[in-house]
Amino acid sequence: MKLYFSIAACLCLYANLSNAQLLNQDASGKSTIIESGSTVSLDFSQALANINYFKSIPQKKDNKSARGLIIGGQLQGRSAGGWANLFSDGKFTPEGNLSVLAGGYTRLRKVRDNDNYEWLLEERVKCNEERNEKGRLLDEKIFPGLINKHWQVQDCGSSDSVLTLVKAAMDSKTKLIEKLEKLEKEIREKASFDRCDLQAVKSIHALVEDLRETAELERFIALTDKLDKLRTEINDYSKRVVRTGRLTYYFRAGVSARGFKYDNGEAIKQMDTRFTDVSSVEPYFEIGTSWRLNACSYLGITAGAQYFSNFGALAQSAYSLVSQDSIGNSVLQTKTEITAYSGAAFIRKWGAYVNADYLFLLPLEQAKSMYLGISPYIRLNFPGVSAYLDSFRATAGLGGYFINGNSGAFQGGIYLQTSDLNKENYDHIGKTITFGLVSKFNLSGIAL
Known part of the structure; x- marks a missing residue:
């Protein structure tokens, strides 16, 4: 013993x-x-x-x-x-x-093969890094340049408030065009539509047209969608491995x-x-x-x-x-x-x-x-x-x-x-x- x-x-x-x-x-x-x-x-x-x-x-x-x-x-x-x-x-x-x-x-x-799981993790890191880089470029250079180019509302008291709404919409990026189009529609439907509102509508419309042609914004949206899919796939894979x-x-x-x-x-x-x-x-x-x-x-x-x-x-x-x-x-x-x-x-x-x-x-x-x-x-x-x-x-x-x-x-x-x-x-x-x-x-x- x-x-x-x-x-x-x-x-x-x-x-x-x-x-x-x-x-x-x-x-x-x-x-x-x-x-x-x-x-x-x-x-x-x-x-x-x-x-x-x-x-x-x-x-x-x-x-x-x-x-x-x-x-x-x-x-x-x-x-x-x-x-x-x-x-x-x-x-x-x-x-x-x-x-x-x-x-x-x-x-x-x-x-699923664990090699693929590790590839998903690496791809998520790369995708997130590129997305952050595109986001900084949009915030620091592209968006300010487009606002200076198209925002021509002058001598109108409501211009500052409209510009604030435009900048707030730019924070989301992925829903930017939809939000600007909604804002343009709301201004058009105002009962007291005046000269200042007309200038704001024209500026927003021109801004939207340029944003549609902005490759960096298109890439940012594509990377966001890809990142969401990667996260979902990784979570599903993890659950399958545990069980x-x-x-x-x-x-x-x-x-x-x-x-x-x-x-x-x-x-x-x-x-x-x-x-x-x-x-x-x-x-x-x-x-x-x-x-x-x-x-x-x-x-x-x-x-x-x-x-x-x-x-x-x-x-x-x-x-x-x-x-x-x-x-x-x-x-x-x-x-x-x-x-x-x-x-x-x-x-x-x-x-x-x-x-x-x-x-x-x-x-x-x-x-x-x-x-x-x-x-x-x-x-x-x-x-x-x-x-x-x-x-x-x-x-x-x-x-x-x-x-x-x-x-x-x-x-x-x-x-x-x-x-x-x-x-x-x-x-x-x-x-x-x-x-x-x-x-x-x-x-x-x-x-x-």
Whole structure:
């Protein structure tokens, strides 16, 4: 176990380089859904610490590829004696799990090439720079020159106010001609149309005719339209990229290990033979797939083979071994605490299993940047027919997790689980319900 936690410490140092995580977990710390991010999670009800480290490797180094590889591993430690014993050097019942994973991923939906997206961004910059240059030329040289050329209204009190309206219309540029024509029409329709109004109409009309032939204004309007189209196309492209699905497929191999003392019964009178140390190493292999269907839906399925044991059916007992030494008229007592398991003979047997998880992210109206992740899951175990192992065991659960929408980080949550859905050992499902509280420390997040 010390080796396991040494490895965990090293993984914590480098986990910021990873980009995958387990989004949910059951009472054993397992999940079939793998996505971007990395986490360290603590299950307070099960005294279980879990760290996962997975890294996606795109085919192209610039991260533009729709396909790639995924590698990584998961490490967890657990103590049957609770959190107080998990990190201590005393006598306790340790459980550890170490697994490695390798596979690949591909996008479920075809999106526009990222090279084109970068071209759009570059084109927007160039278009905006040229548009600004044309705008400065119009404001500083062309418009003042045309006003001096055509504005011939003299000895009229209304000329200044009309000129102010003309200059205000020039600020818009793209709607300049339409605004000047509208202004000309309004002056013509005045009830008190006089000589000054006639001169203003002639000046505006001549100004409009010259503006129609001004290449710089025509180019400015064309660049404005192009810039609007580029912005729309970039926004549409960004939305499509965010909501692109992803399919991950992988092979995982791991080993679960536990150590405990087995009580051979009161009939054994010798200490060294009554309590025997048992070390159980249970390997497992599985193939799995994890789908990100869209930005808010995830599905994972795995099938594999592993060693099943009847450790859960053994009864736990605590003993105190007292030794006495006489020192003169005094007695020195030494007490040793022993935790042992008894019952049917401890056995292991190869079997198969199928696991499935689903996760749906529900936005919270009261907290716009927060999501509630609802995650039902099921575990189907087929240990095989045995006098000490069930031929079939179904486990089901429902988890609820909070996710920060800004960072994509999972904040932890709770789960409810029953380990005997098919009532193999109990006549009522309620007798096997487990409640768990999970806290997650995110070293990176998912993209929402």
